[in-house]
Amino acid sequence: MKRKIPLLITFLVGVIIIISEFIPHKPFGQITGELENWYLIIAGFAIILGQLSLFKVNLFKIKHRQKNWQFFIITLLSFILMVSIGIFWGTENHPGIFGNGETISNTIGTKPFDYLFDNVYQNLQATMFSLLAFFIASAAYRAFIARTLESSLLLVAAILVMLGNTSLGSALTGWLPESLSFLHLPRISEFIMKYPTTAGQRAIMIGAAFGIIGSSLRIILGIERSYLGGE
Amino acid sequence: MSENVKKKQIDRRWIFLLLFLAVAIPLIFVIGLPIETTENVRMVHGLIEQTPKGSKVIISFDYDPASKPELHPMGKALMEHCFDRDIKVIVTALWPMGVQMAEDIYSKIKDNYPDKKYGVDYVNMGYKAGGIVTIQAMGKNFRDIFPQDMNGTSIDELPILDGINNFDNLGFVFALSAGDPGIKQWVQVAHDTYGRPVSGGVTGVSAPAVIPYVNQQQQLIGLLAGLKGAAEYELLTETPGTATSGMDAQSVAHLIIIIFIVAGNINYWRNKKAEKKRGE
Amino acid sequence: MKKTILMFFLFSASLLFSQDIFFEAVDNPNDDGTAIQLRWDASNISSTKMIIERKDDGGEAKLVQKIDKAEGEYMDGEDIKPGIEYVYSFSAWDENDQLIQKVESAVFAQAQWFNSEKISLLILALIITVAILYYIYHAKIGKELYIRKIAGLESIDESVGRATEMGRPILFIPGILDLDDMQTIAGLTILGKVALKAAEYDAEIIVPVCRSMVLSTAKEVVKEAYLKAGRPDAYNPDSVFYLTDDQFGYVAGVDGIIMREKPAANFLMGAFYAESLILAETGFASGAIQTAGTAMPSQLPFFVVACDYTLIGEELFAASAYLSKEPNQLGSLKGQDLGKALFVILLTIGIVLEISGVHFLKDFLMVY
Numbered sequence: 001m002k003r004k005i006p007l008l009i010t011f012l013v014g015v016i017i018i019i020s021e022f023i024p025h026k027p028f029g030q031i032t033g034e035l036e037n038w039y040l041i042i043a044g045f046a047i048i049l050g051q052l053s054l055f056k057v058n059l060f061k062i063k064h065r066q067k068n069w070q071f072f073i074i075t076l077l078s079f080i081l082m083v084s085i086g087i088f089w090g091t092e093n094h095p096g097i098f099g100n101g102e103t104i105s106n107t108i109g110t111k112p113f114d115y116l117f118d119n120v121y122q123n124l125q126a127t128m129f130s131l132l133a134f135f136i137a138s139a140a141y142r143a144f145i146a147r148t149l150e151s152s153l154l155l156v157a158a159i160l161v162m163l164g165n166t167s168l169g170s171a172l173t174g175w176l177p178e179s180l181s182f183l184h185l186p187r188i189s190e191f192i193m194k195y196p197t198t199a200g201q202r203a204i205m206i207g208a209a210f211g212i213i214g215s216s217l218r219i220i221l222g223i224e225r226s227y228l229g230g231e
Numbered sequence: 232m233s234e235n236v237k238k239k240q241i242d243r244r245w246i247f248l249l250l251f252l253a254v255a256i257p258l259i260f261v262i263g264l265p266i267e268t269t270e271n272v273r274m275v276h277g278l279i280e281q282t283p284k285g286s287k288v289i290i291s292f293d294y295d296p297a298s299k300p301e302l303h304p305m306g307k308a309l310m311e312h313c314f315d316r317d318i319k320v321i322v323t324a325l326w327p328m329g330v331q332m333a334e335d336i337y338s339k340i341k342d343n344y345p346d347k348k349y350g351v352d353y354v355n356m357g358y359k360a361g362g363i364v365t366i367q368a369m370g371k372n373f374r375d376i377f378p379q380d381m382n383g384t385s386i387d388e389l390p391i392l393d394g395i396n397n398f399d400n401l402g403f404v405f406a407l408s409a410g411d412p413g414i415k416q417w418v419q420v421a422h423d424t425y426g427r428p429v430s431g432g433v434t435g436v437s438a439p440a441v442i443p444y445v446n447q448q449q450q451l452i453g454l455l456a457g458l459k460g461a462a463e464y465e466l467l468t469e470t471p472g473t474a475t476s477g478m479d480a481q482s483v484a485h486l487i488i489i490i491f492i493v494a495g496n497i498n499y500w501r502n503k504k505a506e507k508k509r510g511e
Numbered sequence: 512m513k514k515t516i517l518m519f520f521l522f523s524a525s526l527l528f529s530q531d532i533f534f535e536a537v538d539n540p541n542d543d544g545t546a547i548q549l550r551w552d553a554s555n556i557s558s559t560k561m562i563i564e565r566k567d568d569g570g571e572a573k574l575v576q577k578i579d580k581a582e583g584e585y586m587d588g589e590d591i592k593p594g595i596e597y598v599y600s601f602s603a604w605d606e607n608d609q610l611i612q613k614v615e616s617a618v619f620a621q622a623q624w625f626n627s628e629k630i631s632l633l634i635l636a637l638i639i640t641v642a643i644l645y646y647i648y649h650a651k652i653g654k655e656l657y658i659r660k661i662a663g664l665e666s667i668d669e670s671v672g673r674a675t676e677m678g679r680p681i682l683f684i685p686g687i688l689d690l691d692d693m694q695t696i697a698g699l700t701i702l703g704k705v706a707l708k709a710a711e712y713d714a715e716i717i718v719p720v721c722r723s724m725v726l727s728t729a730k731e732v733v734k735e736a737y738l739k740a741g742r743p744d745a746y747n748p749d750s751v752f753y754l755t756d757d758q759f760g761y762v763a764g765v766d767g768i769i770m771r772e773k774p775a776a777n778f779l780m781g782a783f784y785a786e787s788l789i790l791a792e793t794g795f796a797s798g799a800i801q802t803a804g805t806a807m808p809s810q811l812p813f814f815v816v817a818c819d820y821t822l823i824g825e826e827l828f829a830a831s832a833y834l835s836k837e838p839n840q841l842g843s844l845k846g847q848d849l850g851k852a853l854f855v856i857l858l859t860i861g862i863v864l865e866i867s868g869v870h871f872l873k874d875f876l877m878v879y
Contacts, residue, residue, distance in 0.1 A: 024623050026544075032364070033361070036364065040360065049727060050726055051753075125757075128297075129297045129759060132785060137247070138246050139791075139817050141246055141494075145496055166459070167265055167479070168486060170267035171265060197439045201808035204806070211697075211829060212806075213639060214843045214844060217640065218832075226732065297759055370588075371545065397588060399586070425586075436785065436809050440809060
């Protein structure tokens with residue numbers, strides 16, 4: 001019974017959503033939107049679970065002085081700080097429970113939450129994103145080796161696209177006459193991105209879409225139950 | 232790869248250091264490498280140039296601070312271009328932080344356009360969850376979805392939104408998109424269902440998936456792709472900004488990566504030869 | 512004769528100066544009865560002001576739209592309810608504010624029970640569903656089904672064994688999207704298998720998650736795996752924990768875990784965006800054996816380059832069938848393959864037809 005009810009709910013909801021895709025008439029036309037709203041509400045409450053887990057795990061590591069326990073204190077303090085200042089003084093367009101915090105805002109130029117968001121959070125996000133540039137360089141150095149025909153093609157394509165996407169590509173082949181303009185690096189780069197790359201991506205997307213159809217049918221029909229835990 | 236070959240590879244920290252210098256130095260000492268415009272960017276520029284003065288357009292800010300370096304310059308150049316052509320801008324956001332991204336741009340450029348008034352020439356309707364469902368609902372009844380702007384002002388008190396009940400009276404829709412929901416959903420609804428011109432700007436990594444929409448059916452009218460697309464658009468609108476200055480850094484960084492790839496290949500083949508000799 | 516010529520002249524003149532406005536209001540097809548399509552053509556008249564008004568069920572006339580184009584279409588979706596009669600009127604005035612013409616059109620808004628624009632989608636969906644069910648039935652009655660080897664899934668044993676030998680943990684990342692994404696569910700399915708192996712081999716497993724709903728499900732999956740392995744005592748509820756919803760905050764957290772805990776085996780199974788390479792490279796730097804799987808086409812190249820094994824696209828969704836070897840599940844894989852074959856045939860025919868200038872197949876298959 002413990003597993004039969006979730007399976008029955010999955011089956012009914014799955015079938016209703018598939019049908020509602022083809023039936024605009026009420027209530028079918030609105031079902032998908034309604035269920036998405038229900039999901040958002042449940043996910044909103046589920047956030048509390050996540051925060052409790054975060055606290056529990058970090059407090060445990062601090063309490064037992066596990067390796068690098070000081071970093072976990074920073075995690076919890078940052079969390080408490082952002083939540084508190086947001087609740088107390090609000091954000092740019094919304095007041096907090098203690099009003100708009102004019103004194104603090106006048107000192108630092110903006111509300112504390114916005115100050116930390118603009119000057120700390122955004123910069124941390126940009127920092128993590130910029131790690132990609134370094135890792136792409138090290139991954140490219142390691143992986144773009146002409147060992148086989150396929151890896152050689154990958155290597156050549158990568159170099160052409162990289163050059164074509166920069167001013168260097170224009171500078172290197174800008175002198176070519178109109179009759180040879182198809183050899184202009186930006187054009188070659190655009191060709192590679194527009195045709196073989198797109199074709200490959202589409203093929204993967206189509207395969208993935210079929211995979212999703214198969215997986216979804218297995219879940220709706222109750223053939224696959226691993227998401228419930230167990231078999 | 233054998234241990235010997237691995238050991239003879241450059242320590243990745245040298246790669247990181249050289250890449251850091253390759254990006255930092257051109258940003259400080261501007262080289263000024265020439266930028267050439269491509270067809271897709273010229274199409275975007277042409278769309279705004281051909282839109283009649285006084286038209287109302289939607290610009291949807293569907294990105295967060297992580298994609299700011301690539302999409303923010305596009306948004307700034309686009310808004311300046313629209314204001315220069317007396318095109319009225321209605322901002323929406325399908326990503327929560329898109330609202331702040333739009334406000335950041337507007338706050339930076341509004342002093343250059345003292346005659347442009349909030350509520351008359353520009354309005355920020357704020358963030359709406361729901362992705363494609365929200366866009367579909369906007370196409371049916373815009374005023375139901377956005378009864379007020381992000382400041383709580385009623386839609387009926389905003390002159391820019393007079394006559395805007397759906398997508399019918401819009402010049403075009405422009406989506407600055409870092410992922411999902413984003414430009415694809417705007418194409419599916421605003422163009423395919425309601426027949427409005429749609430264009431957009433995306434991050435470099437998303438571009439291959441979106442470029443197919445620039446086709447004969449004109450599902451997208453041009454596309455700004457990545458930092459290069461932003462720099463090209465800045466060139467066409469004669470508003471050099473962070474994208475233009477970033478192109479020098481991007482060019483040099485790409486060159487360094489290519490040099491490392493070539494060095495890695497030379498290293499690999501030399502070591503392989505040496506191993507073969509030892510084996511013999 | 513003179514009368515005939517005069518009549519003919521007058522008739523032609525009346526045609527020349529006739530002021531006919533074409534205006535019609537029709538129910539918007541394939542919707543839930545909350546929109547009306549309005550079409551007009553006033554190019555025969557010279558008007559400076561045109562408006563469309565609407566009367567709801569005998570009520571007052573309400574302005575719908577001011578018109579500035581002589582010819583056009585408009586979709587009225589404001590407060591339209593199915594089953595109610597709406598009377599639309601199109602009025603045109605000249606520069607002296609004289610009413611030139613007013614045309615009315617009455618329409619009932621109707622909700623349709625079937626979206627006829629999606630007929631092609633329905634047919635294809637039915638064909639693929641029937642194919643999958645057919646092969647599931649065939650597999651159930653004992654027919655042998657061949658599935659090719661998937662290196663990434665075969666390597667799970669090897670990876671878990673390596674972690675046990677080295678005494679280091681296994682790190683499993685089920686992607687950064689929520690439970691409503693199929694890739695996350697596929698990732699959790701593989702988590703169950705990996706957790707089962709970890710329980711059998713007595714290896715530690717670490718599962719940091721990005722979403723709260725995924726946290727609850729992942730905890731259940733791991734707990735059930737340990738129970739199934741007969742090792743409920745070995746299960747640590749804190750092995751599955753939440754980090755943050757924020758994309759790069761999560762990446763920073765996971766990178767920290769990789770650098771501190773130095774897992775021997777990393778599994779990155781699910782939906783990833785820009786953080787894919789950051790995770791994969793950090794894992795490579797720590798010396799772990801890495802198996803990744805995602806259906807995001809833009810992230811696959813990064814995984815292929817940085818990881819030891821990669822599940823590409825549908826291989827991720829095939830994992831549960833592949834690992835369980837259950838006939839029911841294997842049958843569904845076969846049905847998918849038939850769907851793909853059908854797709855390739857349609858694609859080829861479509862290309863030939865389009866090149867020949869025949870568009871009916873494209874028009875039939877297009878879904879709005």
